[in-house]
Amino acid sequence: MxxxxxxxxxxxxxxxxxxxxxxxxxxxxxxxxxxxxxxxxxxxxxxxxxxxxxxxxxxxxxxxxxxxxxxxxxxxxxxxxxxxxxxxxxxxxxxxxxxxxxxxxxxxxxxxxxxxxxxxxxxxxxxxxxxxxxxxxxxxxxxxxxxxxxxxxxxxxxxxxxxxxxxxxxxxxxxxxxxxMASMDNFEVAVRGLGTHAAMPHLGRDPVVAAANLVGTLQTVASRTIAPTDAVVVSVTQFHAGDTWNVIPQEVVLRGTVRTLSPQVQERMEPALKRICDGVALACGVEMTLAYHYGYPVxxxxxxxxxxxxxxxxxxxxxxxxxxxxxxxxxxxxxxxxxxxxxxxxxxxxxxxxxxxxxxxxxxxxxxxxxxxxxxxxxxxxxxxxxxxx
Missing domain, CATH: 3.40.630.10 (Zn peptidases)
Incomplete structure (x- = not known):
């Protein structure tokens, strides 16, 4: 050399x-x-x-x-x-x-x-x-x-x-x-339901179930929203919920990151995540608030x-x-x-x-x-x- x-x-x-x-x-x-x-x-x-x-x-x-x-x-x-x-x-x-x-x-x-x-x-x-x-x-x-x-x-x-x-x-x-190198954005979703006794879930609106549903549904951004030729990663990295065994909590907080290799795709990610949050929230009878933080560009x-x-x-x-x-x-x-x-x-x-x-x-x-x-x-x-x- x-x-x-x-x-x-x-x-x-x-x-x-x-x-x-x-x-x-x-x-x-x-x-x-x-x-x-x-x-x-x-x-x-x-x-x-x-x-x-x-x-x-x-x-x-x-x-x-x-x-x-x-x-x-x-x-x-x-x-x-x-x-x-x-x-x-x-x-x-x-x-x-x-x-x-x-x-x-x-x-x-x-x-x-x-x-x-x-x-x-x-x-x-x-x-x-x-x-x-x-x-x-x-x-x-x-x-x-x-x-x-x-x-x-x-x-x-x-x-x-x-x-x-x-x-x-x-x-x-x-x-x-x-x-x-990819863009690097972060997001936080607050899921608010109605807390209740874990043995009586019908009396509340379970944010844990809604948040768990959201984790899986967010993957449709990559599989069904963005073209297969465009690289996208949506990873939920934090799931914060509850304090004890027999209480369905009032709120769940999810956090994660979004990575793309295209500035144009990066611009589409926040609206895509918000649409999914709104849809899952409506289906589960809870409220979801998305906070999307733009980090690094591509x-x-x-x-x-x-x-x-x-x-x-x-x-x-x-x-x-x-x-x-x-x-x-x-x-x-x-x-x-x-x-x-x-x-x-x-x-x-x-x-x-x-x-x-x-x-x-x-x-x-x-x-x-x-x-x-x-x-x-x-x-x-x-x-x-x-x-x-x-």
Whole structure:
């Protein structure tokens, strides 16, 4: 694998940063130590550092060559998850109930490594904006950075992101055009009936039966409302009802998530869920109130930037190791907010086998430090090709 010698030399140092970040995880919008760590490193490398976008976000600006108007953005996410880590290695989480179970420690470390390498070599002509984003996990830090003026304050022609991918061998990179990650919306349904004695159900209106009926009927959204060629997932993930054995409760609350791979289909989901709630409520003689919360849009890679990313990846790992056959993921990703504002590409970088729990959002997950040269090499090659020096 043609990884540059200097990047290989930097790997132990970058891995040490990554393990330090892993040991000190912080949740969405609480990334104070992480932001301090990132800002200090960027300043040490000689970058111009900006803080406060998206509350705890950091942007490092590096100019080289003639410092012309050409500019691109590279993005990494910084937050951890509310999971109790089950690993026992030396760099395991020191914070109870929090861990880097998605590899954002690795993403941050690799982008820092790229910043250090490019600050040393400056083999490009233009401006690179290194975007360290908070709150990717559910809270929409990408949206907040955009709302805080990311693209107005740091003009850029395109923006690029990456995520480690367990189950794909280290040394492979996946780059697919179009929808690569699903939209992510949440819903809550309050089902109100008439509580009564469990032995006398005819005297009340049972919200439990109505809610159970709703769980199954919601699946007709995917099977009968949306075309079979359009991917849709409707999952009820919470069912809250009752306090004791012999009482039919007054109210049941259901919560869940909706995922799609099309912005047009995403727009149809709230009306579809409301229609089903109204129908089941009428049939069961109860009241249902739907609260639908729009979360992340579909993550859509632009065609031109995806072709470019494949060329970059091929130069780093070889064309045979560039995956173009991967199916989109129904997971959500708030890099989608940045891709709505600028063209770009979100790639997957192989993290090795997923056995033993080394899969995303698992308490035994750990980022694979062997992937560091691949990620840093990809960023370096991308910058030098997107902003060619003279």
């Amino acid at each position: 043609p990884v540059r010698d200097r990047i290989r030399e930097l790997q132990p140092e970058i891995a040490a940063w990554r393990r330090d970040l892993h040991a000190h995880p912080e949740l969405a919008f609480e990334e104070y130590r992480t932001s301090d760590f990132v800002a200090a490193k960027l300043e040490e490398f000689g970058l111009e550092v900006h803080r406060g976008l998206g509350r705890t976000g950091v942007v490092g600006v590096l100019r080289a060559g003639r410092g012309g108007n050409q500019a691109i953005g590279l993005r990494a996410d910084m937050d951890a998850l509310p999971i109790q880590e089950a690993n026992e290695f030396a760099h395991r989480s020191t914070v109870p109930g929090k861990m880097h179970a998605c590899g954002h420690d690795g993403h941050t470390a690799m982008l820092l490594g790229a910043a250090k390498y490019l600050a040393e070599t400056r083999g490009f002509d233009g401006t690179v904006n290194f975007i360290f984003q908070p709150a990717e996990e559910n809270e929409g830090g990408g949206r907040e950075m955009v709302q805080d003026g990311l693209f107005e304050r740091f003009p850029m022609a395109a923006v690029y992101g990456m995520h480690n991918w367990p189950g794909m061998p280290v040394g492979q990179i996946g780059a697919m055009p179009g929808a690569v 993550t859509v890679n632009s065609e031109t930037e995806t072709r470019f990313s494949r060329e970059v990846a091929g130069a780093v790992v070889g064309t045979d190791n560039v995956r173009m056959d991967l199916s989109p993921s129904m997971g959500g990703e708030d890099f989608a907010f940045m891709l709505k504002e600028r063209p770009g590409c979100y790639v997957w970088v192989g993290n090795g086998p997923a056995e033993g729990g080394c899969m995303l959002h698992n308490p035994r997950y750990d980022f694979n430090d062997d992937a560091i040269p691949v990620g840093v090499g990809y960023w370096a090659e991308l910058v030098e090709r997107a902003l060619p020096g003279r």
